[in-house]
Amino acid sequence: MIPIAPVSVLEKIRADGGRAFPVHAPLGSHGDAARLWNAFDRAGRGYAPDGKLDILVNNAGIGRSSALAELTEAEFDEVFAVNARAPFFLTQQALPRLRDGGRIIYISSGVARIAMPEIIAYNATKGALDNFTLNLAAQLGPRGITANSVRPGIVDTDVNAAWLRDNPAAQAHAALGRIGRPDDIADIVALLATPDARWITGQTIDATGGSHI
Known part of the structure; x- marks a missing residue:
């Protein structure tokens, strides 16, 4: 999981044969963990169908x-x-x-x-x-x-x-x-x-x- 990744990082992972997606969520406020994991669950279905990491x-x-x-x-x-x-x-x-x-x-x-x-x-x-x-x-x-x-x-x-x-x-x-x-x-x-x-x-x-x- 890459919570926040510059485009160059994603491009490098993909160029090396990997798959990657960014997950964006602000940190430091109540509920931030739930927001991040909800975004991960939505974005990650095509990468890990079981939702596991x-x-x-x-x-x-x-x-x-x-x-x-x-x-x-x-x-x-x-x-x-x-x-x-x-x-x-x-x-x-x-x-x-x-x-x-x-x-x-x-x-x-x-x-x-x-x-x-x-x-x-x-x-x-x-x-x-x-x-x-x-x-x-x-x-x-x-x-x-x-x-x-x-x-x-x-x-x-x-x-x-x-x-x-x-x-x-x-x-x-x-x-x-x-x-x-x-x-x-x-x-x-x-x-x-x-x-x-x-x-x-x-x-x-x-x-x-x-x-x-």
Whole structure:
């Protein structure tokens, strides 16, 4: 399932011989999970007639947050609604649709273990995801469903371009000597989705390139 995908992503999947469709739903408001899954059920009939899926990757999130002294209740509510509440209820409503032996993967963040007080509420949402992962793994083990989270560090994406690129100080923390690329994270997620990762569950996988070790 691709909740929201740029046209280029869909085109690449199709060019590689796959099939894909976008599902659009706003996140962060009450009822968002039901709206997304209803859209999935309608759009997916031609792809999976039984309405089932094998892999759920929760990747959507927002990075806005402030230091404790400046953080407003509205800002706190927004970041938790999108980053924590939405994946919680998206997963809850995915369970009847997820086949036994399936995979659930969350995109957490290295800030769940690295102190960055300037984005304190965002950090807390990622810690919540990691704890949710642990509990899901225990609950869904009898169905053969694994649940894991991946903690990226700083990744060179367009979202980070303004402050990251051409900023040597921002690129100096990883033990491997560079900042992450999107494919560094995608390859770890892809591994967790395969049968080769069938014996990995309830884990938070550090994908920071050895940042702050």
